[in-house]
Amino acid sequence: xxxxxxxxxxxxxxxxxxxxxxxxxxxxxxALPKGYLNTIPGTISxxxxxxxxxKHVIGTPMKDVIHLSHGPxxxxxxxxxxxxxxxxxxxxxxxxxxxxDVKEKxxxxxxxxxxxxxxxxxxxAFPDIKRMTIYQTCATALIGDDMSAIAEEVMAERPExxxxxxxxxxxGGPSQSGGHHKINIAWLNQKVGTVEPDIxxxxxxxxxxxxxxxxxQEVMLDFFRRMGIQVLSTFTGNSTYDSLRSMHRxxxxxxxxxxxxxxxxxxxxxxxxIPRLDIDGFGHKALGDSLRKIGLFFGIxxxxxxxxxxxxxxWKPELDWYKERLQGKKVCLWPGGxxxxxxxxxxxxxxxxxxxxxxxxxxxxxxxxxGVSRCGEGALAIDDPNELENQEAMLTxxxxxxxxxxxxxxxxxxxxxxxxxxxxxxNGPYKGFEGWxxxxxDIYNAVYSPMHQLSAIDISxxxxxxxxxxxxxxxxxxxxxxxxxxxxxxxxxxxKFDPIPDLRQKTYPAFERRVAPAVAE
Amino acid sequence: xxxSKEKNVARANYPKLYDHDPLADVEPELRARISEMExxxxxxxxxxxxxxGWDRRKQNAGILGKTAQLLVGxxxxxxxxxxxxxxxxxxxxxxxxxxxxxxxxxxxxxxIRSIIEKLHARIDWLTIDGSLNEELTVQNY
Ligand code: SF4
Numbered sequence: 204x205x206x207x208x209x210x211x212x213x214x215x216x217x218x219x220x221x222x223x224x225x226x227x228x229x230x231x232x233x234a235l236p237k238g239y240l241n242t243i244p245g246t247i248s249x250x251x252x253x254x255x256x257x258k259h260v261i262g263t264p265m266k267d268v269i270h271l272s273h274g275p276x277x278x279x280x281x282x283x284x285x286x287x288x289x290x291x292x293x294x295x296x297x298x299x300x301x302x303x304d305v306k307e308k309x310x311x312x313x314x315x316x317x318x319x320x321x322x323x324x325x326x327x328a329f330p331d332i333k334r335m336t337i338y339q340t341c342a343t344a345l346i347g348d349d350m351s352a353i354a355e356e357v358m359a360e361r362p363e364x365x366x367x368x369x370x371x372x373x374x375g376g377p378s379q380s381g382g383h384h385k386i387n388i389a390w391l392n393q394k395v396g397t398v399e400p401d402i403x404x405x406x407x408x409x410x411x412x413x414x415x416x417x418x419x420q421e422v423m424l425d426f427f428r429r430m431g432i433q434v435l436s437t438f439t440g441n442s443t444y445d446s447l448r449s450m451h452r453x454x455x456x457x458x459x460x461x462x463x464x465x466x467x468x469x470x471x472x473x474x475x476x477i478p479r480l481d482i483d484g485f486g487h488k489a490l491g492d493s494l495r496k497i498g499l500f501f502g503i504x505x506x507x508x509x510x511x512x513x514x515x516x517x518w519k520p521e522l523d524w525y526k527e528r529l530q531g532k533k534v535c536l537w538p539g540g541x542x543x544x545x546x547x548x549x550x551x552x553x554x555x556x557x558x559x560x561x562x563x564x565x566x567x568x569x570x571x572x573x574g575v576s577r578c579g580e581g582a583l584a585i586d587d588p589n590e591l592e593n594q595e596a597m598l599t600x601x602x603x604x605x606x607x608x609x610x611x612x613x614x615x616x617x618x619x620x621x622x623x624x625x626x627x628x629x630n631g632p633y634k635g636f637e638g639w640x641x642x643x644x645d646i647y648n649a650v651y652s653p654m655h656q657l658s659a660i661d662i663s664x665x666x667x668x669x670x671x672x673x674x675x676x677x678x679x680x681x682x683x684x685x686x687x688x689x690x691x692x693x694x695x696x697x698x699k700f701d702p703i704p705d706l707r708q709k710t711y712p713a714f715e716r717r718v719a720p721a722v723a724e
Numbered sequence: 725x726x727x728s729k730e731k732n733v734a735r736a737n738y739p740k741l742y743d744h745d746p747l748a749d750v751e752p753e754l755r756a757r758i759s760e761m762e763x764x765x766x767x768x769x770x771x772x773x774x775x776x777g778w779d780r781r782k783q784n785a786g787i788l789g790k791t792a793q794l795l796v797g798x799x800x801x802x803x804x805x806x807x808x809x810x811x812x813x814x815x816x817x818x819x820x821x822x823x824x825x826x827x828x829x830x831x832x833x834x835x836i837r838s839i840i841e842k843l844h845a846r847i848d849w850l851t852i853d854g855s856l857n858e859e860l861t862v863q864n865y
Pocket of ligand 1: 255
């Protein structure tokens with residue numbers, strides 16, 4: 204096995220099995236790091252907790268819901284300033300965050316009464332909101348608070364409200380991924396099948412594992428609506444609570460982030476016979492093929508082809524503009540989970556960059572199988588890295604840019620390596636044909652912006668020439684290009700600063716139904 | 725559709741088919757052709773990577789079986805939604821193979837079936853029987 208041992212981790216020998224470099228002629232049966240194991244003592248992981256995975260990744264993007272953490276107020280930190288799963292109802296779920304604010308005395312005497320009081324107060328404070336999710340945290344799990352019993356009590360007293368209980372305390376798994384799993388299964392067991400939807404199309408899907416980061420879901424819904432497809436629910440970005448209770452009526456589950464939501468799709472297949480179709484919304488080829496597959500499934504491939512032709516004609520030239528200028532730029536693709544495989548091949552093929560390393564904080568070996576396959580030989584694949592390993596990797600691989608989260612991103616910035624936010628994006632959405640060009644633009648600006656060189660200068664001490672330092676695109680990225688490319692009137696991205704408001708105004712053609720609607724399902 | 729919460733704990737005992745790379749002794753020219761197809765799948769597709777071994781077995785058989793049928797011009801029957809789902813991935817795969825592997829046009833139906841059979845064995849080896857993924861045999865989703 205071509206394991207990679209970091210100098211900084213020699214004192215933690217177990218770490219060796221968590222990093223590999225796929226060598227010439229090697230395949231997945233030779234090179235795969237360990238994954239989804241408890242973090243090894245001595246290594247400071249970048250992972251989140253299982254509560255965080257359940258609530259802050261999957262639960263909270265539901266938009267018409269009071270999301271209440273039962274625990275100390277600190278657990279519920281992630282909110283308006285840190286998450287970017289927007290919604291078309293003025294971002295209610297981002298603007299307000301709720302916690303029962305458990306204190307020492309509650310740990311001693313129990314916090315169930317406190318929880319009930321908090322639930323009632325929250326509903327009273329927001330009388331238009333009738334749905335709630337409540338989340339167990341470490342402290343309240345350990346004292347044995349029965350959240351389900353309290354939720355039942357409230358629902359009996361107030362029949363107009365509905366409450367979902369998520370039992371995924373921070374210690375409920377090696378990482379946030381344990382929480383993804385728990386909330387998938389809990390939602391399925393508690394809520395799916397409890398609402399019957401209105402079926403308005405012959406083609407009905409659930410869009411699963413999509414969290415509407417900076418509008419990704421709205422971009423994809425636009426394509427589905429243009430194809431005449433009814434999206435019964437999105438699990439969970441920009442979705443309503445009740446639409447997710449009716450998932451059992453879809454004809455097809457279209458799965459985007461398999462890492463966080465495949466459990467739900469697999470169980471929906473076993474319990475309700477709904478097939479699972481994995482797609483990639485990132486990259487022009489992958490997205491085009493994804494729309495084609497959904498079109499084929501329903502016998503409406505022509506509608507998909509029309510969209511692909513229109514969008515490709517509009518955006519491909521601008522994508523190619525960046526590709527020409529990003530050739531061979533070295534990338535460390537260091538996201539949380541699924542983006543390592545969503546992006547690894549597409550950015551190399553369509554943007555010309557080279558992925559020199561992939562890592563995952565909470566991915567499983569299945570994610571690494573996809574990621575390692577989609578990288579070239581020699582890429583360093585790391586599972587659950589620590590900060591020192593990241594620094595060593597940056598010093599040895601010398602990437603031009605890294606795509607990662609805020610915390611490792613700040614470390615990279617200090618080492619003068621430009622970083623793009625792989626979770627919440629810089630200037631997303633990144634999904635869709637246009638979104639992919641926005642991503643290319645962000646990569647281009649990260650790689651070439653003179654800010655990074657300038658930031659190395661200490662203006663209080665260093666002697667620097669004031670007449671130098673003014674550089675333009677032609678001097679930076681175009682210097683080595685052929686004359687023809689230099690002379691081209693094209694520039695990069697020409698879309699709007701924020702494309703989402705226009706999407707929210709759009710109307711869609713009504714497609715005639717082929718099948719007469721059933722009177723009752 | 726019936727709602728069933730039953731778990732089939734026996735499903736993790738899917739039989740192993742290969743104990744070594746089934747293409748280890750294939751002659752180089754044929755091996756190179758299969759590699760082209762394998763590389764396309766591993767870089768562009770996701771269907772071969774369902775999380776459990778028994779599902780991977782069904783996915784590989786369903787999609788590659790239908791791909792072979794499509795490549796030799798057979799009519800493909802899709803009696804269930806799951807079959808249809810396999811078929812859409814097969815259609816895309818067959819199209820991409822035809823576009824990229826131009827040598828396919830010179831092969832007869834039996835040769836195509838035989839090459840996809842070998843490809844199937846290789847994908848089963850990479851994703852199931854030779855896989856280092858320790859979660860393939862976890863019994864629940
Ligand atoms: S580990 Fe426990 S205490 Fe810490 S944030 Fe997560 S739920 Fe809260």
